[in-house]
Amino acid sequence: MTTELVDAIEGLIEDYQDYNSSFVKVYNNFDNLDKLVKNNRPAIFKSVANNWEATKSWNKEYLSHKVTSEIEIAVTPNGNADALVEHHGVLHFLEPDTKSMRMDNFLNDISATPNRVLYLQSQNGNLSYPEYQGLAEDVPQSITEMDDVMENKPDAVNIWIGGPESVTSLHSDPYENIYVVVKGRKTFNLYPPTERYCLNFQKYPHGHYICDNNGEFTVKPSGETISWTPIDPNKSAEENSKHSPTYSKSRCLTVTVDEGDALYLPSGWFHHVSQKGSPCIAVNYWYDQDYSGEKFVMRQFYNRILEMLYNK
């Protein structure tokens, strides 16, 4: 039955690719947002944030002036926070160390120290934290067009500040996401939920980086494991195929989000993010996904079928 199961899964991936475009469409306004959310299709919206106070004002001096409390910064030796890294010859999923520091020091050090990459990526609705209050007023509290489509306000609004070394490894979130680039530009590599099969999710040992006062890193395994994908879209297809024999069935959608533009990143889509600009600053709006209808439950079903196949 395994062969038939593989045929059914590969048929699904091919069908999805046949019935959907191979690129991310670009729009000048949010008029089509409801249809895009309905069909879970990513899209770019141009010049969404051109008139935001954030886009006009946010620079090192302004940010340092507005954020005076210490903030939590992720610290890694190479910019790979929450990513698979080889440790003692074995791939581990490593979380970054976190340090409390002042905004001005963070922004000065962001790309200045070799082998020590800083990234403001605390997420979890960080823009509502007291320390960011002075910045929260420079961006809309929500994307009103998305509020209308989702019939809800965002669950979380996050600010991200990083340099060109910081990348976010391939993963998916259970949120509908409006991702706005305020300064710099970000490149997203995207795979639809149907292509989970191509990404060879496996369990890896989990751990943390520990950065000592001299800036030296050690790795502290937690004893836990985590399911993650070894695929890095910035590596060659040949290299990725070594990590996932089904990688060749995938069709990566690569899109760059320019300053002032927004990406609608549908829930469940796998995404890898890299950035340009120093600092590159983004604000994203996470909306709770809709669990009704067939979308969510069919994805759960598909993921269970994949588990069956992996555990056969």
Next chain:
Amino acid sequence: MTTELVDAIEGLIEDYQDYNSSFVKVYNNFDNLDKLVKNNRPAIFKSVANNWEATKSWNKEYLSHKVTSEIEIAVTPNGNADALVEHHGVLHFLEPDTKSMRMDNFLNDISATPNRVLYLQSQNGNLSYPEYQGLAEDVPQSITEMDDVMENKPDAVNIWIGGPESVTSLHSDPYENIYVVVKGRKTFNLYPPTERYCLNFQKYPHGHYICDNNGEFTVKPSGETISWTPIDPNKSAEENSKHSPTYSKSRCLTVTVDEGDALYLPSGWFHHVSQKGSPCIAVNYWYDQDYSGEKFVMRQFYNRILEMLYNK
């Protein structure tokens, strides 16, 4: 692996039932239509057709006056057109015979002749046929709110005229459907696409009824087979469970559409239809379903998995 596959499928059915309501919601206008189409959820819209000329005028005399050419009428001994019927001890899928007759004769005979049930169910956009031109102008050419949601006009508009004996056996269509009851009332028994597993689709020999000039019926097998479900929602759960051991996992949504009301029947939903009123008259609008996004391809995947299970 079969046990795991069954677990995954039954998990899908339970998830769908958990995340979606167990009844058909009723609305006074089409404001929520886009969300319902997005989530493939059936709904009733009250008093949609109250002001239609059809609702005001269509009676036997008016219809006979407006339709003077002969029309195609389905003829069966018991009202089960396109349904499973026992023939020589074996369930066959039988199509009705069709007769050309005048509207006035059809309406007089519709429930008058024992063992000979007439049903105007020619479908295929019959309201655009020349013989129905006089009636087509009494109903809207499309449901404008649905045109907006689907960004398209209907593929087909159909008129249905039948008596209380006529039923439509359980099946699904690849169309988004706005079904408007103009006279009488119709009861729909609905199952979501995830419950295909509970309906035990199997291949049955296919044939036609032949009605001779004396009104005697014979069955003419075609030599072909057709995949159909033996489930009849009007029979007891116990009886249906004999035909489908997984029937108990299903959750039928039963809804009655009153005169002047409309049902949104999402593509892929299984439906069984019975009616009251003599004649009961309906007009339905079939819109081409959206093949983009995940909905269609995930259903195809699910159906392939079911085929695997049936053929194991």
